[in-house]
Amino acid sequence: MMNLVIDVHGLKKSFGARRVVDGLDLQVKAGEICGFLGANGSGKTTTIRMLCGLLLPDGGSGTCLGHDIMREAVLIRREAGYMTQTFSYYEDLTVSENLDLVANVYQMPDPRESVTGIMDRMGLTSRAGQLTGELSGGWKQRLALAACVLHGPKLLLLDEPTAGVDAKARRDFWDLIHDMAGEGLTVLVSTHYMDEAERCNRIVYLANGRIVVQGRAYEVSSRSGIIIFEAAGSDLDAAARQLRRTKGIEAAAVFGHALRVAGTERTALEKAIRSSEYAALSWHETEPRLEDVFIHMLSAKRDEA
């Protein structure tokens, strides 16, 4: 079990009467990129905060980087890098001043050298003297990543790191994450983007503070039991509106020139789309995508609540 970087059992956390994390078990192997998914309020951020010692769990046990999460939070902080959901560096400091602060707080042997090194690697050198508050979202995100990998952590905890960042910046960001994972860094990253989830080695889906599904992206979608039909034709929007209200159809959405409907019961689904109303459309079955699976789970959760 030595290669488990995160190994926690039965984590619990409540805020007042609301149970946010409810008996969560999580194991992450060294060098793995683990994607953390789930609806807003499903407990992702709380779990990440408990793993890096920012919140004390109400119950449960386990280790993070070999340190006890209940008692050795300080040791975990020294070896983990945590990127907060909202930008949390000092806007009235420049890029290099922020990085200097981090390097010195982590007691790097040569702070100057490591700051120049990381700015070089992240392409921040040109912005070194700029006030952080003046940076655009993409640059802020890059600074935040630079700051949390600066001290050479063994585990990276990223809480929705790419929210509000353009596609190119996201792509660059993930290339960096993969580079670092290749160097042996373990990454736990929460996200709402399906393309990002597909770039993880493994995804973990949370609902109501518990893990509902986990596995490789393709496993999760093939095991989901969701059936997808796609149709081409005209007036797809009206058809989608109609179908959403039909029994046996869980979701119906138009993507460009295709209407995509999802359901879990084949007979009901087929009966619905074979209806004479949609005779003008040509239907064919297709593979479920990760997004279909999550929409399914999100709406299932809502029905429960």
Added chain:
Amino acid sequence: MKAFSYKRFMTLLRKEWLQITQRKKRRNLKAFSFKRFGALLRKEWLQIIRDPITLRFIIALPMMQLFLFGYAVNTDPKNLPAGVLSVNHSKYERSLLAALKNTGYYDIAVLSSEAEAECALARGELLFVISIPPDFDRSVDRGEAPAILIDADASDPIAVANATAALPALSAALDRDLPPIRQAQAPAQAFQIIVHARYNPERLTVLNVVPGLIVIVLIFSTLFVTALSMTRERERGTLENLLAMPVRPIEVMLAKVVPYIAVGYLQVVLILIAATLVFQLPVRGSVLLLLMALGLFIAGNLALGITISILSANQMQAVQFVQFTFLPQIFLSGFMFPFKGMPAWAQWVGEIFPTTHAIRIVRGLLLKGNDFPDIVPEIWPLALFTLAAMAIATWFYRETLD
């Protein structure tokens, strides 16, 4: 075309009128909408009731201040501590002291030596020392009109003003005790009272106010800024990151405090220079001792500021908290009103705050030429306050977001 057409003029006039009224209408629409206002009002109200601590402060604070200062502030203080120095206690002396007591201004204790009197006056334990000459009774009987010397601590002129103003009325105090022969004679003064305004002979209020101001100004540059320091981190979201880094509470707190020690000292030096040059403030004690004592005062304020910052959930609460401690420091410390004029409970409250002790130290060192042993009784409460505030801050500092 005619030079002036009434019709054209009227058309243009109408156009202008329409534009004016229309603009007015449009502006009315944009300037105020009850619907929008109602929605905003509701939002503000919701925010207020969801922050019950601030609300409680808003309601309770003015009430508390009203009672606190309404009862505590007294510019006509009575029962001021006075000491009597006399060699042989006599009949006339007893009558005189009884008369002094009856003015209501003097609370008299007997002193054993001149050294004791000097020391008590310097430390502010006594505001008056009454020296009665030897052979007082005989001199009175002989009609020599002996002089009674009253040393008054004029470093706070307001405190002693009314008490000294009541003295001339005492001249008839012995009339009934005098031997019949003297009573029959034409009325003459049986004795004289000479008042020495000590430390501030000209009774300049400025000499009382400026040392106090040094202390009050320091509160602004220390307490106010540090009280906002942690809450600012919390509100800007930077606290989460700070806590995720391997930093210790004491490091965070000290880092926030230390810059203001420097700022505070800079202010002390500037104020002292200005006070001596502009207000001709005397510096009779040791400047080094003054700087050391004020260092302790600055530390106490910074510790209080950090504590407030840690206990408050947001900047608004922190500001309220500061107000809550700041006003009593002004009113109950002896800065604005005579300390000895306050009722005992208000004096006890005043004794808690560092400002009270700092003001005494600064007045003592500047005006009275106090030395270290004189200010020790003010030093240890300052140190105790600082330690207590730091202990509370450390206790409530959370290394997690819980």
